[in-house]
Amino acid sequence: MSKARLFDISNLASTDVPSSLIPLNNLSSYYFSIVWTRDGSAISLSSVAIASSGGSDWKQLLPFVITENDGEITVPMGLFNPGKKLDILFSAFPHQNIPGAAVFVTNQTTGKFQRIAPPVGTTALTKGKPWSLLSTVTLQ
């Protein structure tokens, strides 16, 4: 899956070498975060997979399941150009009943974050019942 573009190859002939770079400040570093309201409750993030929207080339972001109890799990997604449309799949496994959880994507470069799920507020999770979702986001 194409994560980022450095070279402007719109006018590139087959024999050319890239001669121009997309301005590097167009690239941003993005992070996927699941946060929950109860400090101390544990969640295992089983899987986070991303793909270009509509694409079928999915990339698993986690080598291992991550378990935390401090209210947040954040994993790097990579470098992307703002405006890129991504499909994001995730599955979170709550160890306790959790009254409120939400998922965000953060542009570390600009410091802005986007809500992925739920659309408003937080969602309650039940002990032992995984929360899985497919969401499409246009990176900002």
Add this chain to the structure above:
Amino acid sequence: MKKQILATLLLTSSILCRAQVIFNSLWDRGSSFTQQNTLFNDIDLSSYELLSANLSFTDKDQTQKVVLAPFRLTNNPAQFKFLVNTKVNLSLKDKITTFGIGFGGDNTSPYSRRANRIRTGIFTGIPAPGFDPRNLPPTLEQQLLRILNCEMTDPVRNRIFDSLGIRNCIDPEMLSVIFSIDSVKRRQLILDAFNKSVANVNHTLDSLLLVYDKAIARNAFKWTLGYNKQFFPNLFAQGTANNFDSLNHYNSKADNISISATYSYNNNQLVFTGAYNHIYAKSSAAKGQKMVPYYGPAFSASVRIFSFFKQAVLDTMAIYKKSLFVPSLNAGLSFEGKYADNASKYAPYYQDKIKRTVVWTPYLDILISPILQFRIALPIVRNTLTGDEKVTAAGANIQYNFKLSNLAQ
């Protein structure tokens, strides 16, 4: 004397209402104040639930008791760490009103460092599942584009399209709707495939959650430090015109400081409780009474002698996975002692001239579900009076317990 005998002939109907929010999901047995159910049940603060309510009816008196941990009602109790195990006690027993406050600790809390250490050990190194849904059929749009691309270079297909007139029939708006519907269906297919890919790892996590809960419950230790203030029934005091003042000369009946601890092994297979109550009490509200110091040790031990289900069956039961509750038959023995200070200056002020009370209670607990439990007990009470006269009696004690370990679904 009559009172002493009556006190031993208890027929108690007790309803324990326990509500626990999501703070701690493991069913708690050792902290029940039924461990001190005869002498000190009104001042026992060893509850680790949001709310514990107890109603006891005897042929002599009745007890109503509520222990509430108000900070568990907050949205984020873990923020309060220390205060979350703070509880208040309100009870009425034998016309005596008791207000108390206590705090304590509980190493089964999912927020403790111990729980974090156990969790880290169990949930580390689980490989995340791969996800490759390339075997999903391409979308309608992709298929169509593929066909259209193909027909640009395939004169045969181009001729077929032209001959069928398809190209002229395609309405872009209609296509857009079709693609949209197809996209929703495809997203569901992707999500289904994803859920299938994570099903195994989530099943593993579910199994490990049970392993984690069992590890937490293997060695559980809880403690409570409490203070209670008891009052004579001044609000509804009755007296004649001559002695009303003397009858209600004092408001304060007693001051109690208590410390209690519970250790349970292997998810309540063995439960040991110990407590010490230091009490300063007056025998009556009449003028001229003095506070008498009492020393009140108490302990109990119980063992699960029979589980109604084998472990393999328990592991599949929702009620067990939710709170580790084990339907079982348990036997136990409790001791409660109340010793008055021996100093001669206190002797005239002993209540009912009793300087020492010792209660041994063998009991059987029948635990059917978290909301349905019975206790059959036979308290044996031995009172020693000021003249060293000893009075021993025994009576049946039956309790009905109702407990909700977790209100959350």
